[in-house]
Amino acid sequence: MTDGVAERSRPRDRILETAQDMFHKHGIKGVGVDAITEAAGTNKMTLYRHFESKDDLVIECLRATAAKASRIWDEFEARHPGDKLAQLHAWVQKASELLSADSRGCDMANAAVELTETDHPARRVIKELKEAQREKLVALCRDAGIGQAELLADTLSLLLEGARVSMQSVGAEGPSAQFVRMAESLIASFRAR
Amino acid sequence: MTDGVAERSRPRDRILETAQDMFHKHGIKGVGVDAITEAAGTNKMTLYRHFESKDDLVIECLRATAAKASRIWDEFEARHPGDKLAQLHAWVQKASELLSADSRGCDMANAAVELTETDHPARRVIKELKEAQREKLVALCRDAGIGQAELLADTLSLLLEGARVSMQSVGAEGPSAQFVRMAESLIASFRAR
DNA sequence: CTAGGGTGTTACCGGTCTGTAACTTTCAGA
DNA sequence: TCTGAAAGTTACAGACCGGTAACACCCTAG
Structure with a gap:
């Protein structure tokens, strides 16, 4: 919610944009994939369908x-x-x-x-x-x-x-x-x- | 072992020195207290007797x-x-x-x-x-x-x-x-x- | 209308993390 | 030799991590 960037675009783009923002603010090791997907308004499985790994x-x-x-x-x-x-x-x-x-x-x-x-x-x-x-x-x-x-x-x-x-x-x-x-x-x- | 700095001094000093070295090399979030105490030749309980927290x-x-x-x-x-x-x-x-x-x-x-x-x-x-x-x-x-x-x-x-x-x-x-x-x-x- | 790909949901795995409890061992000083 | 504090040991709690499996859903292209 705090980092929500949930405009309606394709999940991959939302994940990428949200991850950029959260990695920037909280650091890479300071953010988990669950937090990213939640803020992006999607879920972990969708993330791993578009990206091989964190x-x-x-x-x-x-x-x-x-x-x-x-x-x-x-x-x-x-x-x-x-x-x-x-x-x-x-x-x-x-x-x-x-x-x-x-x-x-x-x-x-x-x-x-x-x-x-x-x-x-x-x-x-x-x-x-x-x-x-x-x-x-x-x-x-x-x-x-x-x-x-x-x-x-x-x-x-x-x-x-x-x-x-x-x-x-x-x-x-x-x-x-x-x-x-x-x-x-x-x-x-x-x-x- | 890799980071072992296990000269015989008091445990607190060994922990401090080892932690400095390992935090420096691997980052703070990249090192757990278990790894520090092991490299310092001691154990977790001793660490928490000398330091309030990580x-x-x-x-x-x-x-x-x-x-x-x-x-x-x-x-x-x-x-x-x-x-x-x-x-x-x-x-x-x-x-x-x-x-x-x-x-x-x-x-x-x-x-x-x-x-x-x-x-x-x-x-x-x-x-x-x-x-x-x-x-x-x-x-x-x-x-x-x-x-x-x-x-x-x-x-x-x-x-x-x-x-x-x-x-x-x-x-x-x-x-x-x-x-x-x-x-x-x-x-x-x-x-x- | 229907087939199929993209997406959502839930549950789970094995591992790691900080921090604590309870108990045993060691060892120096009186 | 006895005592008491410091240190070691084992086990565990509770949370979080990255990553996967199985299945249900929706929605658009044909």
Whole structure:
């Protein structure tokens, strides 16, 4: 009920959406499949008809999350067509907005923290998706005309990742509050080189 | 057996040390009290005679971890007495060494990710300890003669936190590989202001 | 109207989890 | 040597977990 997302769509979609939301809020090990199916307005058997296992469901959720993030990047291109530097600033702005709106951080990073078994099937998916996101940010920095594009992209990545996890430890008033300021002055200093 | 740390000391100490190690490696929800006591060469009843609950044990482990970190800071002062700038560089160096030696990141941050209940007793302890660490780093930056000490300290914090979580998602060859370079050029640019 | 696939329901399996009760063993200090 | 506290042992309670079996239902495509 608390997490109910029971609009009338097909069970598989409802399960996927509900699971994403609940994994995000309560963690992967903090949510059982029974709770997911109940919140999705269906039942366990239907879940297991559409997903091989809970691990499989987790992986599909991560892919869905990454797809959502990808759509945000499309927005940048749509809003500032061809202007890569403006898109980079939009990335900073959007990251900051998401930080303010939600304090549970990045699903992929959180999953990596929770799923400690080195051979867990989700781990290679996490790595894949994170590497793809890194490539995107590096490309954006390079196309924005920045010399040391990889270094800037990696620094921005660490800052954002750090801000998201810091929020979960000390809250929004901690170091993460200065994210935009840090990111912008970083971009400025890279552009000046 | 795998995690056995069964030197002959008092059971409480063995439990605490073993639990720290196992929580760190496998996560909090990934380890049961039975496994801890077995690895510590004792039994469940003894654990519950020394700790009120698993949550209580978790809190004691976090405090022990913070105490260990505190001892590292004492090393900085011992090795570079009075020279705060040298201590700041030592901090960067040490952080990098710990990143290379261990890929499971910060126990407190990991615990914050795992323990999602907002009223979990460990959460206020995590916040306390993290805030104390922040104070220390701010003071170090200030005493090293840096103008915007808070901003530098917070930026370094986010970079390190990000590096630790990034290692868990994409491994040591990802963005975290550039941590020292990022931190040092950051310090240099703050000193130049 | 009918066949059949998608869905819902109920019950269950074997395992794991935190936490406790009751009892026995060990061992150091008086 | 005796005593008393700390530690070990065994068994268990009660809950929850992921996953499956068997069966009833509904609803749409032909």
